[in-house]
Amino acid sequence: MIMPRSDEQLLLPVNPVFMTVTLLIAFALNLIPFGRLPGMPDVLAVALVFWAVHQPRRVGVGIGFILGLLMDVHEGARLGQHALSYTLLCFGAIGMHRRLLWFGPLAQAVQILPLFVVAKLASMVARLAVGGMFPGWSVMLAPLFEAMLWPLATIVLLAPQRRPPDPDETRPL
Numbered sequence: 001m002i003m004p005r006s007d008e009q010l011l012l013p014v015n016p017v018f019m020t021v022t023l024l025i026a027f028a029l030n031l032i033p034f035g036r037l038p039g040m041p042d043v044l045a046v047a048l049v050f051w052a053v054h055q056p057r058r059v060g061v062g063i064g065f066i067l068g069l070l071m072d073v074h075e076g077a078r079l080g081q082h083a084l085s086y087t088l089l090c091f092g093a094i095g096m097h098r099r100l101l102w103f104g105p106l107a108q109a110v111q112i113l114p115l116f117v118v119a120k121l122a123s124m125v126a127r128l129a130v131g132g133m134f135p136g137w138s139v140m141l142a143p144l145f146e147a148m149l150w151p152l153a154t155i156v157l158l159a160p161q162r163r164p165p166d167p168d169e170t171r172p173l
Helices: 016-031 043-054 061-075 081-100 105-129 137-161
Strands: none
Touching: 016 043, 016 061, 043 061, 043 081, 043 105, 043 137, 061 081, 081 105, 105 137
């Protein structure tokens, strides 16, 4: 196990119910119609990458694929467009999770940015391969906004794990 740096506190174990609820809330936020804003960040992608980095045994490629299919059905997109994107995101996040956890949230955001760009490009290529229209280059603003959401996601999603454990007078630590 990787030991945390001395300036960080040890985190409590994550509650699987909390993890599931956060993914469902992120999915619900993606369901809100904001119009055709091309640079709109994908909140579900940020939550998927976060949990794939912090809990790779619980959130993996299969969860990304299922949530991607649900997003495809919701948006009426080509079936598999979001599934491919989310699968690539989870695969990349699991591949870099050990290295990524050594850095702070801002450095993590810089390292996660190429992952979001590759996922957005894969989604765009999948759309163009089946005859879809080119959405314009302004759609590439979304990965930048998603990377900017990373420090906020780190603060919000790790907050329940940072609470102090129950005090026990007989426990030495």
